Amino acid sequence: MKNIYFDCDLGADDALALAYLLASPNINLLGVGSVCGNTSADQAAKNTLDLLDLGGYTNIPVAVGEQDFRVNTFDDSVKHIHGDNGVGNIELPHTSRTPVKEDAKDMLLRLSHEYAGTLHVLAIGPLTNLAAALESDPTLPSRIASVTIMGGAAMVPGNISAVAEANIGNDPEAARIVFEASWPITVAPLDVTMANTFEEEHRHALLHSTNPVAQAVGQILDFYFDFYTTEYGRRCSAVHDPIAAALCAEGITTDIAPCAPVTVDDTQGPGRGQLICDLRGQRVGWHDIDGAHVRVVLHTACDVAQHLVDVITA
């Protein structure tokens, strides 16, 4: 069982990732921290609590995290993608449970001591909470087994600028701190998350499941599919956050995932928010670069969407 601190801005695809984590046999979800991004940090925490309690996971604590980015301003501007409430305008059954008193970064720091050496971090929103934790305690990486992140665009266009993906681009200053810290990172950029799609057949499999969280996620994705129809030319969606979750759970395999030097553009220039992955010299065969601590997942070797459905509806 992998001990997990899960940081998210839940979020339509975050909801799918959460449903997957809850159903995964090898995941011990110790706590969830919320962050602004797809919705506000408060709303993300509410959505997470609603989904957890809908599934009966009433013992998993949720901590509210950073309400704003370090330099950019959170402006709740992706309601056209995730709905006004972050979960595709679906009214989930509302739990009376509330977030814990500690904030997300303190939850992460506490868990890093309680599970020193065995705690894995899964971060699928802006990296604001993780950066705050690193600034509070720079020794944090020494107690973390691994960090898995959804973010960036290595060799494909970005989604909030020509080169910037939302999680990195919303808070480049935080992302730079996180990617420069000395912990082993696996990152799933748009290269792999846009290449994998969740289709109507997969969504219907969730809707027809007996798992109430799966059913809710199937409903939530309806709105998300509307947005992605423009991108793909059919009703489906990218598989952003769930790929990071499946990598963390070791449920999927990859065939192109070199360790490479990675940095973040936190200038105010036209490349602001770009996750710069140095993939030079890989033409004769993908290989790890000496000293690099970030594994950049460029291609999966399996049917990710079917894997998600199989685990969630098992």
Place this chain on the structure above:
Amino acid sequence: MKNIYFDCDLGADDALALAYLLASPNINLLGVGSVCGNTSADQAAKNTLDLLDLGGYTNIPVAVGEQDFRVNTFDDSVKHIHGDNGVGNIELPHTSRTPVKEDAKDMLLRLSHEYAGTLHVLAIGPLTNLAAALESDPTLPSRIASVTIMGGAAMVPGNISAVAEANIGNDPEAARIVFEASWPITVAPLDVTMANTFEEEHRHALLHSTNPVAQAVGQILDFYFDFYTTEYGRRCSAVHDPIAAALCAEGITTDIAPCAPVTVDDTQGPGRGQLICDLRGQRVGWHDIDGAHVRVVLHTACDVAQHLVDVITA
């Protein structure tokens, strides 16, 4: 016949491009400007004069251009790629002809008046001369029919940094001026120039030609192939500059070449020198973006190397 001002830092692959232009039936090469890059501006002018006169083109004038970049310093650091003299350490027969008195930017400006509306610019080195001409006379674009450039890396790694290609990255300030000017640009980035290779069979076809310029270029490329062996795992080279020349001469066809918004990162950040091509929203089919004036050539629909050989050895 297309009237051409040709700006180059000759250069092993520049030599191949020049041999192609001289042999092209539809090119009227009015003048050549040299710029620092693959070698110094003085050496590039010498190499160009030697090749021109070797082929009997003693009436084509060569003007020396900018000796240094706008902010970066020219440091003649690619001798391992292009040889100490820019032409693979081959001793070309040296002509006694010397560059004209006017500098490259003045040649470009003069030609733009003499051939107003019909002058095409082909630039395969850093864009320092073109930027200088634009600053001298901002009305220049109104007299230019088209600009074709080799430079940038749209969705592949750079070659002087993770994201920067040498022509743009050596002088980002100049490149930004050139790409922001209101003239129609066609740019061949590493995406297409690295995907096309010049093989030993092509080089041998040049060596065995009766064209003395072709023979010289076949010899020059030997050293260049040594460098690219590491990149490709076999003796061959990329086809950087000749692709821009062939696009300018309309000798090759493309199948992916959308007009897209393009800018240059001229910050001092980690993305410095990147040609940022906004290729978002092209998943449902490559298409031109309204208002964009830069055509980004991503894929050729023909055998470029064979076309070069066919034209040069005809």
